[in-house]
Amino acid sequence: MLKVPEHQVAGRQAIDGKLGPLIDNSSHFYKPLQDDDERGTGELTFYHSFSSNTRIPHHIRRFFPVFYGTQLLKASDGSGLRPHLVLQDITSDHLNPSILDIKIGSRTWYLEASNDYIQNCFHRDKTTTTVSLGFRLCGLQIYNESSFWKPERKLVRSFTADNVRSVLRMFVSSNVGPEPDFCFADSVYGGCDGILLKTWFEDQTMYHFCSCLVLLLFDKESFLKGKTPFAEVKLIDFAHVVDGNSVIDHNFLGGLCSFIKFVSQVLADSKGSTMED
């Protein structure tokens, strides 16, 4: 049985008769192909290229959802059969995951795009934290005391740098409010995933990941029960990946480094707050 993903925090949703992704009970995530994909320029093209690319190191491949091919399915908007990407459902092993979707890069447009697309992105980039921070939050849910805080898209888009800092603190705290306890900061932010990704982006010149998201997942309940994995880092949304043309993805890399710095500041604050205790 297909259903609407419960823990989707950004992107098009399969609600109110609209076209969006679906999941099943076997950890599959079905993402409807856009018309672009059918012309061979979008996400499907990327997954085909990436999954057969022997130059992707094993320790980098794990940051990407597993790709199982495509399948014809009844689309969620009632328009009949449509090809869907069949991907790994990242949230399937988690009951109440906290999730951040972060769009990386200080520029979400690319030279190959249409003028209208560029102008729209340019405006959105200037009016969110994309230009100033090199990334923006696109959606989030934070689980605390048996409920989720899941702010509306419009609110998330209005976030300032200080709001982003607060969210990053709240994400790794056992409480919600002005005095975060940073309880899980070291366990969630203290790993080496950021460094591994950064090192790869300093070198790889195959793909430019325009408008791509980093999904951070943290499952507090699993962590407290000693279950692994309690945290995940995945890159998602590859509809605007373009050829790297022997140049590194300096836009993604710069944004990623800025995000890493934000996270490391939260980590440093958490250590400061522990030492004062």
Next chain:
Amino acid sequence: MLKVPEHQVAGRQAIDGKLGPLIDNSSHFYKPLQDDDERGTGELTFYHSFSSNTRIPHHIRRFFPVFYGTQLLKASDGSGLRPHLVLQDITSDHLNPSILDIKIGSRTWYLEASNDYIQNCFHRDKTTTTVSLGFRLCGLQIYNESSFWKPERKLVRSFTADNVRSVLRMFVSSNVGPEPDFCFADSVYGGCDGILLKTWFEDQTMYHFCSCLVLLLFDKESFLKGKTPFAEVKLIDFAHVVDGNSVIDHNFLGGLCSFIKFVSQVLADSKGSTMED
């Protein structure tokens, strides 16, 4: 006696009655203050802040020209006395230096600028290599066999990624033409200046260096005579430095990493070509 700098390859020049920088015989470079500076928002403000900033590591300070203060001088455009920044003349110890001026970053505008300024930069960034490579060449001169190759500004602006690669090869070769010998690649590009700068930019959140240049100087004659320094790396042009607001300069960092990758590719090619010999 003040004179027009012989080895200036980009920026406003003090020729044809225009306002531009001057040098003396004591290694000083006099740069006329723009009206912005007099309002306290431009290059002078940066030099005051930077020179008194105790958080700049010693090994980073050496990448910046020494700042000696300001001085009232007769402006080169005949408009009378005008305050000038007094800076270190980077080229003064070199008879025939090869020079590259590289504007770092995939975005040369910044949010605090006027709409007109942003639109002009946005257009220039898209039509040069700024967006695609994360940097662009702004000017250059390459010394070879008793003469300089110093292409006109218009030609430099039209450079593609391949042109940039050719220039980076030619810069470290003893010959000019389609088959560079990469003779000096290891000596010029094999050092750790790029890594030192990159490491600092991954961490520093004090300044955002918009529209700033990296000047690379290589003095072949000094090198062949065993004289040091035969190469210099300096950051110049700080008219558009803005407050970092606790965020790293992800725009400069991304562009710098892309430039480092280009240079490392030339270095790898040079080793390949040596092994084939």
